Amino acid sequence: MNDPVYVTRPFLPPLEDVTKLLQGVWESGILTHNGPLVQRLERELCNSLSIRNMVATTNGTVALQMAIRGLELQGEILTTPFSWIATCSSIIWEHCTPKFVDIDRATFNMDPSLIEKAITPKTVAIMPVHTFGNPCDVIAIQEIADRHGLKVIYDAAHAIGSTVDGKSVLEFGDLSATSFHATKLFQTGEGGGCITTDDNLAEKLKRIRFFGHNEQKDIVETGFNGKMTEIHAAIGLAIMPHLSEILKHRSKNSCLYKQLLEPHGCVRFQTVKHGQSNHSYFPVVLESEAAVESAINALANENIFPRRYFHPSLNKIRLLGGESCPKSEEIATQILCLPHFFGVDASLVEKISSILVKAAQKC
């Protein structure tokens, strides 16, 4: 049997590049508390992505919570049901109420035409996701937010490297929160970050991240512990020189998957309408849940393991309950994310595509 192929694998830089960085950590004994490697990672990400401020965090979930806390939000936050649970649970942890707005069937992102109907006197913010790295309609969302005096936080967990008119998608809205989890295109093991063009807000987020301390160690905010460690930053710094290569590889493999699958007409793809995707995932929508199950079984027989990101639609989770979101529910039952990471070469894309087509055609 071949080695298992998972939906993703972390890009691992040469180990000696990480140990070189760790050498300095061992010499200084500084492991955390906004150390030099965390600061360097923040600077290098700002330069590489042309963004103004990056506040590195423990993980993407904490980055979302810090975003809500940094903007001092209390009330209802409109969000998407087609996401990872963290989008919603971060809202609840910050004592706000998530309200779901259904998605666009083509982009899998929050449908801007449904936002205004969902606004109530309690609504304080909109929190869409750039799903799988596909930029939301940031212009339409900002217009609605401005009309109603709402804040915009983007869950940009998948969106490192995605752009709108040549500008990083992370720079839109009041804040973006991203993830550097091991399963992400750019990773630090665990990690994440808040991105904002507002320098004062970035300073406030740094205080929130550090128990609410200011530089003199006075407590000036209700903060918590959202700090990234030097060890996690070292992994990220060693990956930085490979970021453009990783993005190019993802884009090339996405084109190949599409080229091989499209002529058979058995799957539908995510439509990118409002910018350039980083192709961080490769999602396909099959004709039915039975076709998804059949594809999963056929691939598993070859030791290949795609994933049903995101299933179920969050509004169907008993703990969250609520609004009916038919488009999200439909996509959630028919979606499959195919293996898509740096180690996947053209012959593997061909193999996966051919198994998928055969399985889908049988349904």
Ligand code: T4K
């Ligand atoms: N917002 C959105 C839209 C998100 O998608 C996420 C996280 C967040 C917010 C929150 O960000 P974080 O707080 O996580 O930074 C993963 C990740 O845990 C999660 O980060 C991610 N989204 C979500 C979509 O997927 P699983 O359930 O896929 O993990 P697992 O363990 O099944 O891994 C999938 C495959 O990856 C494995 O089959 C093998 C491979 N893998 C995984 C790990 C952890 C490795 O090769 N090495 C590893 O260390 O959750």
